[in-house]
Amino acid sequence: MKGYAGKILFVNLSTGEIKTEKTEDDLARKFLGGVGFGAKYLFDLCPKGADPLGPDNVIAVGAGPISGTFLHGAGRGTVVTKSPLTGGYMRGAFGGDFAAKLKYAGYDSIIITGEADSPKYLYIDDDTVELRDAGGLWGLDTKEVQEKIEELTASDFSTLCIGPGGENKVRYACVIHDVRACGRGGMGAVFGAKKLKAITVRGSKDVEVADLGKMFKHYNELIPEYETKGKGLTDYGTPILVNIINNQGSLGTYNYQKEQFERAEEISGEKLKAEHWKRNDACFACRIACTKIDQAKSDPAVTEGPEYESLYSLGSMCGVDDLDTLIRTDALCDELGLDTISFGLSVSFMMEAQEKGLLGDVDLSGLDFSWGNREALYKVCELTGKAEGVGEFVGLGTREMAKKLGGDAYKFAIHIKGLEPAGHSGRGIKTMSIGYSVSNRGGSHHDARPSMEYGFTREQREDISDKAEIAFDTANWTTFGDAAVICHLCEKSTGLVLTENYVRWVNDTIGWDLTLEELTEIADRIYTMERAFNCREGITRKDDKLPWRFMNEPIPDGPLKGMYCPQEELDQMLDRYYELRGWNENGIPTKERLEKFGIGYVADQLEY
Amino acid sequence: MKRVGFDPEKCTGCETCVLVCSATHEGVFNPKKSRIRIWRDEFYGKYQHNTCRNCEEPECVDVCPSDEALYVEDGEVKFSADECLGCMVCVDACPYGSIFTHEELEYVLKCDLCDGATNCIRYCPFNALFLEED
Numbered sequence: 001m002k003g004y005a006g007k008i009l010f011v012n013l014s015t016g017e018i019k020t021e022k023t024e025d026d027l028a029r030k031f032l033g034g035v036g037f038g039a040k041y042l043f044d045l046c047p048k049g050a051d052p053l054g055p056d057n058v059i060a061v062g063a064g065p066i067s068g069t070f071l072h073g074a075g076r077g078t079v080v081t082k083s084p085l086t087g088g089y090m091r092g093a094f095g096g097d098f099a100a101k102l103k104y105a106g107y108d109s110i111i112i113t114g115e116a117d118s119p120k121y122l123y124i125d126d127d128t129v130e131l132r133d134a135g136g137l138w139g140l141d142t143k144e145v146q147e148k149i150e151e152l153t154a155s156d157f158s159t160l161c162i163g164p165g166g167e168n169k170v171r172y173a174c175v176i177h178d179v180r181a182c183g184r185g186g187m188g189a190v191f192g193a194k195k196l197k198a199i200t201v202r203g204s205k206d207v208e209v210a211d212l213g214k215m216f217k218h219y220n221e222l223i224p225e226y227e228t229k230g231k232g233l234t235d236y237g238t239p240i241l242v243n244i245i246n247n248q249g250s251l252g253t254y255n256y257q258k259e260q261f262e263r264a265e266e267i268s269g270e271k272l273k274a275e276h277w278k279r280n281d282a283c284f285a286c287r288i289a290c291t292k293i294d295q296a297k298s299d300p301a302v303t304e305g306p307e308y309e310s311l312y313s314l315g316s317m318c319g320v321d322d323l324d325t326l327i328r329t330d331a332l333c334d335e336l337g338l339d340t341i342s343f344g345l346s347v348s349f350m351m352e353a354q355e356k357g358l359l360g361d362v363d364l365s366g367l368d369f370s371w372g373n374r375e376a377l378y379k380v381c382e383l384t385g386k387a388e389g390v391g392e393f394v395g396l397g398t399r400e401m402a403k404k405l406g407g408d409a410y411k412f413a414i415h416i417k418g419l420e421p422a423g424h425s426g427r428g429i430k431t432m433s434i435g436y437s438v439s440n441r442g443g444s445h446h447d448a449r450p451s452m453e454y455g456f457t458r459e460q461r462e463d464i465s466d467k468a469e470i471a472f473d474t475a476n477w478t479t480f481g482d483a484a485v486i487c488h489l490c491e492k493s494t495g496l497v498l499t500e501n502y503v504r505w506v507n508d509t510i511g512w513d514l515t516l517e518e519l520t521e522i523a524d525r526i527y528t529m530e531r532a533f534n535c536r537e538g539i540t541r542k543d544d545k546l547p548w549r550f551m552n553e554p555i556p557d558g559p560l561k562g563m564y565c566p567q568e569e570l571d572q573m574l575d576r577y578y579e580l581r582g583w584n585e586n587g588i589p590t591k592e593r594l595e596k597f598g599i600g601y602v603a604d605q606l607e608y
Numbered sequence: 609m610k611r612v613g614f615d616p617e618k619c620t621g622c623e624t625c626v627l628v629c630s631a632t633h634e635g636v637f638n639p640k641k642s643r644i645r646i647w648r649d650e651f652y653g654k655y656q657h658n659t660c661r662n663c664e665e666p667e668c669v670d671v672c673p674s675d676e677a678l679y680v681e682d683g684e685v686k687f688s689a690d691e692c693l694g695c696m697v698c699v700d701a702c703p704y705g706s707i708f709t710h711e712e713l714e715y716v717l718k719c720d721l722c723d724g725a726t727n728c729i730r731y732c733p734f735n736a737l738f739l740e741e742d
Contacts, residue, residue: 069637070627104640143651204711206634209637227733279617284623
């Protein structure tokens, strides 16, 4: 079994015990790696009802069989844990080279349990693994801590860390490696609760693949695909989507009161490139280089991003039309370790709540939450990272804030299962209506993908007969991607759904003889394992829904005017989706399907 | 002399060159077994590279005890891993630190321009690497 490092590292923060176990063939064949291993270990080791911010929660940091090779984005890593924001399963992936180094150090995954009694960082240098004192690192932002760890170790270490947001257990605190975020669902808070400030790693071992000759052949064949179909991302990065999506009429604006932003041009990828772009950067083993190093005019410091998602969440959603503010706030989110999507949508929720006069006796720390208030956006970001003043409230996320405000606030709380959605409309893109609602994470755009539907006519968009299938197929691709582990942004070049390209990558790497059907089954198994974790927690069909606004208020104007996703439409898509997955009418994986997947023991822990 | 030239304005730090180098020479993916290295000194900083410059008066050749491991031919400092004795004296002699070692290997890691194939240049996605001749 080539590709694998062959060992899984177990770290118990409560006892300080560090051990390794062999990466078993059966585990690999069933769950591949990355989030696959994460889903399996989280289900097995994190007991039902565990407090996400308590010692019983588990963090699985993953590489995959492809990590460390030169295939697309093979430096990408994953984190799986129970989310403090949603109370359910959470997975995330991040660019850079951390996971490649984890493989070179000799590990396929790190499984972290327990809770340290004082701040620690995990030091991995090949076979030397130590929990080191992080007392002197606590309080540092994500940039500072990475620089400090480099001083304490050597320049060839790569670090995954949290900032003050994670230390303060902000429910949507993220984890940062280099200039890249593992953004969603509050993983940083889980690190913070465990007093784990960072993981730093370097390695000197080989990643061997089964058939290097074939891998080069297949790689060579795809180079023209990256150069042509990846060009938009190379030239502009994800911000190229601002104008495209706005013109299609599905750019979330003013907390989804609208889906077209009248000043979209001001926050567009084209303007960002023309006025702020310094140069391109790439993750390890990437031929696209979508990372853009940008600079605010009012600030000499350069930064990575903002990505499209942040231009949407901090920009159009809050009505902020100033790129300088967006660049600075995006950078601040990264330094504090906050998810820009959840933070931006929490602020847009506050803005609508103020507009509607619903903020009551919430202490606003003297800030005015009017639409488009640039200064307030930046200030509340600082306060949220510190969990101070109004920041403590904003840091709860939209679901909890709406609960606290009561009344009709739920009608404009934009979240799915507690996770604020990315900038791909759950009203105008039916793949995302079904995709978000069934997502194990909630409002993630990296389960089901919107990419295919962006090429659809309005008529095709309104036809729900194929959307469950598209959501199923695209979620299988992304799940495979996060298990392999590779980047999803090669999808235009290599396949928007699972294709023979991906089958070849796996077989060339590991030496298996998988068919496309078998690869699909691996992805399906992982997704169902994730689902089972949620079902055990009581998260089922009743939670597979969209924000009230998406299900009750049609898009008010623009090319997609009138589109939304009423309950009966969602129900039709859910029924079909459950059928494809082998889940029962309540959205719970059936015993038969779990047995077919070779994980029948899971059924014993589910209530039918 | 020929060498692998580098344009820091074009390098994105993807390290495809590093990976292709170790894969084609050593048959594995391992940046620590590559003969070209890419790094940056600070956040958001530009990348730098290090690989053999094929010096006009190569000190590595002067100190190498073997005539067949390191030698000058056709305007290049040629290197044969098969003939390398693994004494590592060239590593210290190189004024640029461009000859690397790996504890598992009994020979040093020095760019041989892939006998003309220059795979790092061929695979660089953004032409940050190029063949330089003077």
